[in-house]
Amino acid sequence: MSMNEHESVQRLLALSAAGVLDTQEQLRVNRHTHECDICRRELETWSTYAHALHQLPQPAVPVQLLQRTEARFLREQAAVAGRRHDERILIALALFAWIVSLADWLLLRGLMGGVLLVMDMNVLDLPIWSLASTVLVWASAGAAAIVLAKRQRELRRVL
Amino acid sequence: MATILVAAMTSNACSEMTEMIAQIRRGDPDALASLIARYQHRLYRYLVRLARDPATAEDLFQQTWLRVYEKIGQFDVARNFEVWLFSVAHNLAVDYFRGRRDTESLDARMESGSTRGEYIASAGPDALAQLLDSERAAMLAACISELPPIHREVLTLRFEENMKLEEIAEVARIPLSTVKSRLSRALEGLRAAMESRFLGRSEL
Numbered sequence: 502m503s504m505n506e507h508e509s510v511q512r513l514l515a516l517s518a519a520g521v522l523d524t525q526e527q528l529r530v531n532r533h534t535h536e537c538d539i540c541r542r543e544l545e546t547w548s549t550y551a552h553a554l555h556q557l558p559q560p561a562v563p564v565q566l567l568q569r570t571e572a573r574f575l576r577e578q579a580a581v582a583g584r585r586h587d588e589r590i591l592i593a594l595a596l597f598a599w600i601v602s603l604a605d606w607l608l609l610r611g612l613m614g615g616v617l618l619v620m621d622m623n624v625l626d627l628p629i630w631s632l633a634s635t636v637l638v639w640a641s642a643g644a645a646a647i648v649l650a651k652r653q654r655e656l657r658r659v660l
Numbered sequence: 661m662a663t664i665l666v667a668a669m670t671s672n673a674c675s676e677m678t679e680m681i682a683q684i685r686r687g688d689p690d691a692l693a694s695l696i697a698r699y700q701h702r703l704y705r706y707l708v709r710l711a712r713d714p715a716t717a718e719d720l721f722q723q724t725w726l727r728v729y730e731k732i733g734q735f736d737v738a739r740n741f742e743v744w745l746f747s748v749a750h751n752l753a754v755d756y757f758r759g760r761r762d763t764e765s766l767d768a769r770m771e772s773g774s775t776r777g778e779y780i781a782s783a784g785p786d787a788l789a790q791l792l793d794s795e796r797a798a799m800l801a802a803c804i805s806e807l808p809p810i811h812r813e814v815l816t817l818r819f820e821e822n823m824k825l826e827e828i829a830e831v832a833r834i835p836l837s838t839v840k841s842r843l844s845r846a847l848e849g850l851r852a853a854m855e856s857r858f859l860g861r862s863e864l
Contacts, residue, residue, distance in 0.1 A: 515847040516840060519818055521825050550851060553800055554819035560708045562701055563718060570696055571689070573722045574729065 506533060510540055518547035580653075587649045595642055602634035678737050685732055696725055699742075702821060703749060709816040710753050712805050720756060724749040746817070746831040757809055803853035811846035818843060 510533040516522050517530045534541045563569075609617060610625050617625045624630060683691035703724065708717040727748050735744055804812055810832075817823045817831060828839045 512844070515844050515851075519843060519847065521818070521840065521843065546851075547847070550847065550854075551819065553797070554815060554850075557801055557804070557820065558797055559701075560705055560714070562704050563714065566704065566718060566721065567693065567696055567700055569718070570722045570725055571693055574689070574692070574726060577726055 507537060507540065510534075510537075511543065514540060514544045515547045515550075518544060518551040520551070583653060587653070590649070591642060591645060594645055595638055598638040598641055599634070602630075602638070606630050606634075677741055681732060681735065681737055681741070684729065692725070692729060695728075699745060703745065705820060706746060706813075706816055707749060707753065709804070709812050709820070710809055711756065716756065720749065720752050723752050727752065740827065742821075743823070743827050743830050746821070746823075747833070750813070750831050750833075753809070753813075799857055800850075800854065803850055803857060806853055807846060807849050810842060811849055814839065814842045815846050815850070 506529075510530055513522060513526055513530050514534075517527060522530065530540075530544070534544050606625065606627075613625060615625055616623055622629060624633065680691050680695055684695065700721075704717060704721050707720045707724075708714060711717045711720060724745070728745060731748070735741070804815060807815070813832065814828060817828045823831070825836055825839050825843075828843075829836045832839070834842070
């Protein structure tokens, strides 16, 4: 029995007791512990630990853990559905705003003959009208998002 | 005959699990509730061993199921669901430990007035009495809770979940060789902690 083998096997004893050695390693441990009293006793100690670890006292699952998990799941689902609903509303509002803006442009062009001067600028020119409309649409969408977020916060507080 | 019976039971369990997963993917809340009920003891135990605090364990438990529901579409049914479930929980626990300083001591009193070690040790039937008396069992549980989270994790996955090294590697996303060395260090750490406790007591 070489000293190197003794030290090498000693390092495997804990893992042997844990049952995770491969076949070759386990055979080495078996062979060595058959001859070496120190390692046999050491393996017995590790086996006691392994056995105790398999039988640790179990933490009790809190009462109604399942029910609380389901309730949280439903709350999260409602929140996700609420966010999707709000997103759809925002998209619909933006589209509606663009359509109204386009309809206004067409109507005013028809009524004013294509010219409506404000501070020496023809606001019925497509680029200017588009720019003004974009600013208005984004401002409205921003305001709507703030209102919806506030409503969400209040809803969460109630829940 | 027994082998055939076990194989048939395993096959039934697999098809039952596949069906349950399919139902969850279709948005069936009852199937999710059944799955939670099936794994609640094991998952909660894993998380309470890791987090040490029952409230945190419960929060992580709930987050795990929310994440499972969210990601179930990506789960490959050919894989082991349990390993996947524990890897989801592991990732959330990692985020939790990353987000806080682990300064809580084992002896910190919880709301109930007991310590974390006592909490873990006190619950459940006293199966350990066959081997150790209840005081020593409490000491072992307390010593485990003093170990670093990565060591607590590998111990609970190996000895309580009975996972193979390959499965532990998949849950913790570490190489097999790391699992082995981590398990070895965890056992040595536990033994050192136990021996120092016994030594401390005998000196008193």
